[in-house]
Amino acid sequence: MGLVIYCKGAFVSEQEAKVSIFDHGFLYGDGIFEGIRAYHGRVFKLDEHLKRLYESAKSIHLSIGIAKDEMQEIVLETLRRNGLRDAYIRLVVSRGKGDLGLDPNNCSQASIFCIADQIKIFEPIKYERGLEVKTAATRRNNPDSLNPRIKSLNYLNNILAKIEANQAGVVEAIMLTQDGYVAEGTSDNIFIVRNGVLMTPPLSAGVLEGITRNSVLELARELGIRTAEELFTRHDLYTASECFLTGTAAELIPVVNVDGRDIDNGVPGEVFKKLLAAFRALTLVNGPEIYKAQSATAR
Ligand code: PMP
Helix, strand or coil: CCCEEEECCEEEECCCCCCCCCEHHHHHCCEEEEEEEEECCEECCHHHHHHHHHHHHHHCCCCCCCCHHHHHHHHHHHHHHCCCCCEEEEEEEECCECCCCCCHHHCCCCEEEEEEECCCCCCHHHHHHCEEEEECCCCCCCCCCCCCCCCECCCHHHHHHHHHHHHCCCCEEEEECCCCCEEEECCCEEEEEECCEEEECCHHHCCCCCHHHHHHHHHHHHCCCEEEECCCCHHHHHCCCEEEEEECCCEEEEEEEECCEECCCCCCCHHHHHHHHHHHHHHHHCCCECCCCCCCCCC
């Protein structure tokens, strides 16, 4: 049995979910998206994801055409129609159908899609033992060109870095800013621990404001771990006592080797383990329920 997809106003089968060849999302990468997760019957940080989606839309002059609460219902209903409690959700809003020209004025209505499925980007064993990664020659987009805070459909920059990682025999790349500071992974934010301080690059460096990143920063503060959103170099990364990546698809995953250098003694660290436990606990209680308990009268 295939999936039920929300596709431009209707719930249809996977086979019926079609995009026009003239959709500017397809022709030009002109659109935005969100990757969201449901855990234990709740959609984790859904408000935060919708806020980011609408902010991305505003930044690229895209009128989504429906309100946030309607979008929330699309996400919840997609999960219900697929009978899912734990899932990866992809919400896509493209500029819509236009013509072969670039002008977005020729796209009269945004196209909205919602897919709920499973995703596995790293092998389960890597979550226990940690990842080997490589810094990529391909730099993260300059924020003056296409700001990485916009979660746009144009991921070619990240895909080129991913290809570099694949060719080097590792599964993830770390991208640097135009100035050579550490920015982020191809679909995840990066954290290091140095001198007992949990550090991640600031948003001004040109990184996505990851929902998982924000959750980890918040949990760290609650746990009394010192945090800093500060630029750091490859040298800081190589000599860190811990390193890990965060993302909705990646979740929290330790990094144990960067460019052939072991991070500390090459095993996942204690700060990481504490934060992972706190994150797991948060996924049990955060976000709207997909299947609200029926009231006594309805039963
Ligand atoms: N950076 C990039 C480039 C990403 O694509 C993602 C995945 N959305 C992230 C970071 C992590 O963000 P989040 O925690 O919101 O999934």
